[in-house]
Amino acid sequence: DISSDAQSLLQFASSVPHVRQLNWNSTIPICKSWVGITCNNEGTKVIAIHLPGHGLFGPIPPNTIGKLDSLRILSLRSNFLNGSLPTDIISIPSLQFLYLENNNFSGEIPLSVSPQITNLDLSFNSFTGNIPETLKNLTRLTSLNLQFNSFSGSVPDLNITRLRLLNVSHNQLNGSIPSSLQTFPLSSFSGNELLCGPPLNPCPVPPPSMALRPKKHTKKLTTGAILAIAIGSFLLILLLGILLFCFLKKKDRDSVGELTIKAVPPGKNEKSDDFGSGVQAGEKNKLVFFEGSNYNFDLEDLLRASAEVLGKGSYGTAYKAILDEGTIVVVKRVREVGVAKKEFDQHMEFVGRVGRHPNIVPLCAYYYSKDEKLLVYEYMVTGSLSSLLHGNRGIGRTPLDWETRVKISLGAAKGISHIHSEGGAKFTHGNIKSSNILLTTDFDGCVSDLGLAPLINVLPTKPRCIGYCAPEVIETRKFTHKSDVYSFGVLLLELLTGKSPLPSGHEEVVDLPRWVRSVVREEWTAEVFDEELMRYPHVEEEMVQMLQIGLACVTRVPDNRPSMEEVVKMIVDLRSSDSSEHRGSSEDNRSKGSNVQTP
Numbered sequence: 001d002i003s004s005d006a007q008s009l010l011q012f013a014s015s016v017p018h019v020r021q022l023n024w025n026s027t028i029p030i031c032k033s034w035v036g037i038t039c040n041n042e043g044t045k046v047i048a049i050h051l052p053g054h055g056l057f058g059p060i061p062p063n064t065i066g067k068l069d070s071l072r073i074l075s076l077r078s079n080f081l082n083g084s085l086p087t088d089i090i091s092i093p094s095l096q097f098l099y100l101e102n103n104n105f106s107g108e109i110p111l112s113v114s115p116q117i118t119n120l121d122l123s124f125n126s127f128t129g130n131i132p133e134t135l136k137n138l139t140r141l142t143s144l145n146l147q148f149n150s151f152s153g154s155v156p157d158l159n160i161t162r163l164r165l166l167n168v169s170h171n172q173l174n175g176s177i178p179s180s181l182q183t184f185p186l187s188s189f190s191g192n193e194l195l196c197g198p199p200l201n202p203c204p205v206p207p208p209s210m211a212l213r214p215k216k217h218t219k220k221l222t223t224g225a226i227l228a229i230a231i232g233s234f235l236l237i238l239l240l241g242i243l244l245f246c247f248l249k250k251k252d253r254d255s256v257g258e259l260t261i262k263a264v265p266p267g268k269n270e271k272s273d274d275f276g277s278g279v280q281a282g283e284k285n286k287l288v289f290f291e292g293s294n295y296n297f298d299l300e301d302l303l304r305a306s307a308e309v310l311g312k313g314s315y316g317t318a319y320k321a322i323l324d325e326g327t328i329v330v331v332k333r334v335r336e337v338g339v340a341k342k343e344f345d346q347h348m349e350f351v352g353r354v355g356r357h358p359n360i361v362p363l364c365a366y367y368y369s370k371d372e373k374l375l376v377y378e379y380m381v382t383g384s385l386s387s388l389l390h391g392n393r394g395i396g397r398t399p400l401d402w403e404t405r406v407k408i409s410l411g412a413a414k415g416i417s418h419i420h421s422e423g424g425a426k427f428t429h430g431n432i433k434s435s436n437i438l439l440t441t442d443f444d445g446c447v448s449d450l451g452l453a454p455l456i457n458v459l460p461t462k463p464r465c466i467g468y469c470a471p472e473v474i475e476t477r478k479f480t481h482k483s484d485v486y487s488f489g490v491l492l493l494e495l496l497t498g499k500s501p502l503p504s505g506h507e508e509v510v511d512l513p514r515w516v517r518s519v520v521r522e523e524w525t526a527e528v529f530d531e532e533l534m535r536y537p538h539v540e541e542e543m544v545q546m547l548q549i550g551l552a553c554v555t556r557v558p559d560n561r562p563s564m565e566e567v568v569k570m571i572v573d574l575r576s577s578d579s580s581e582h583r584g585s586s587e588d589n590r591s592k593g594s595n596v597q598t599p
């Protein structure tokens with residue numbers, strides 16, 4: 001009856017530490033007032049528990065929630081629960097919806113899963129072992145999400161007619177994808193290096209191993225067969241040779257995307273702080289405008305403009321130039337470009353093309369001469385994420401709210417994802433950081449400095465991406481899509497913690513990912529968040545989810561990081577109907593007069 005359910009819940013609350021208070025006690029009616037608890041109409045049984053983002057810590061003890069024998073929905077997502085998943089919970093015979101994503105559960109999934117289960121979400125945990133074959137028997141299953149765990153072994157042949165959503169991406173699964181699941185999209189399986197077959201790449205054909213063949217076959221190989229094999233192998237080698245030749249040819253043509261240019265030593269002293277000092281006489285009108293740019297000025301206008309230094313970056317100085325007619329642009333004077341004009345033109349043409357996207361700062365024009373290289377960008381009045389986040393932390397500061405932070409990060413993620421998909425496998429941004437994320441007037445994030453890193457592909461003595469560099473970049477000095485993902489992950493951690501990964505003054509460089517990981521490991525997750533965010537109630541769940549995305553991006557092994565496309569999806573999902581449904585349920589909880597509070 002209801003009192004034994006209450007007893008089991010009180011047992012749970014007393015053994016699982018929690019940051020947000022629970023108003024559970026035996027003096028108030030469980031079905032009417034307990035936070036997160038829903039009963040059946042008769043008020044005789046608990047049928048649902050919703051405690052997402054409640055700051056629950058540690059393992060779930062057996063014989064607590066597992067004793068609620070009429071439970072249908074259990075949502076404990078976005079907490080800090082760890083240890084193994086108690087068998088008694090997952091096998092509650094009435095259980096239909098189990099949401100445990102974004103926790104730290106480990107160990108294997110128990111084999112005896114409730115046959116009533118329709119929705120099972122264990123994503124973003126540290127589960128290991130095989131995906132149990134017993135899942136095949138769950139005929140009612142419609143949605144199974146196991147992404148971002150450490151499951152190994154093969155994918156079971158889940159031939160379940162009702163299954164609509166499946167995600168086993170980013171695990172360590174291997175073997176071929178069962179044919180019953182091949183209709184699911186690529187994103188359901190990506191991030192499993194050893195998994196193959198449609199919709200992923202075809203599985204390698206195993207080499208004919210003599211040892212594995214019954215002896216009698218080898219004996220029966222006729223001369224004709226041997227001859228056929230020899231001719232076949234010759235043709236195969238010939239075909240491979242032709243393919244390799246074509247590939248090298250194509251690579252040659254495509255190489256604008258990965259210019260490797262000798263860096264010229266930086267000038268000892270810049271002669272003047274004017275950006276036009278290197279412009280050659282007689283070349284005053286050689287400003288090359290990009291298609292779609294509706295500016296109407298020439299180089300002379302630009303040189304006459306009143307200019308103000310915005311800052312000295314790693315490529316050179318950026319100026320804000322105010323032209324006669326009130327047009328404002330940003331001129332970047334780029335040093336250390338050792339590339340000839342023709343290559344520079346080609347590269348700029350490519351960058352201009354790739355860079356046409358609402359989340360990329362528009363490049364309007366450029367100028368190239370032997371002594372001066374100028375890039376002209378649209379001026380973004382609202383400034384950079386870096387200045388919004390770290391500028392003026394004292395009195396009079398306008399806090400940067402959570403909604404805006406999510407919007408900026410989504411815009412930036414879309415911009416980078418576009419660069420990766422349009423620029424090709426070799427084209428990277430190479431310098432993602434908060435001062436390169438500029439904001440539109442309605443606070444959408446835009447990526448700036450596109451195409452500069454590949455021009456100056458020789459790392460200066462101090463890497464320019466300091467604080468944001470993926471560990472492998474420091475060793476290999478090569479930027480990849482996955483190293484951009486890492487830098488973006490650092491940027492997410494910066495947004496969440498309010499801490500800059502750059503050294504300031506005499507302070508040492510903060511290794512932000514390392515710091516965040518250590519705090520989370522010590523189970524003080526609530527401490528990592530920017531104090532400024534703590535004033536907004538009911539956003540912790542989204543913050544914890546964003547933290548998980550950030551941490552997935554800064555994984556040390558590049559292949560285990562998500563792609564930018566996946567990151568965009570994950571940030572969008574943060575706001576999906578599923579969350580709002582739960583946000584709705586926390587509204588209910590609030591109206592129940594709970595004293596739920598942001599720590």
Ligand SMILES: Nc1ncnc2c1ncn2[C@@H]1O[C@H](COP(=O)(O)OP(=O)(O)OP(=O)(O)O)[C@@H](O)[C@H]1O
Nearest residue numbers: 310311312313314315318330377378379380384435
């Ligand atoms: N188009 C722009 N509109 C407004 N501000 C800009 C624009 N481009 C750059 N800035 C700002 O000007 C300053 C200098 O920019 P710059 O890109 O030269 O250096 P950085 O971002 O500090 O370093 P890096 O050269 O490594 O990118 C930064 O604070 C940046 O946010």
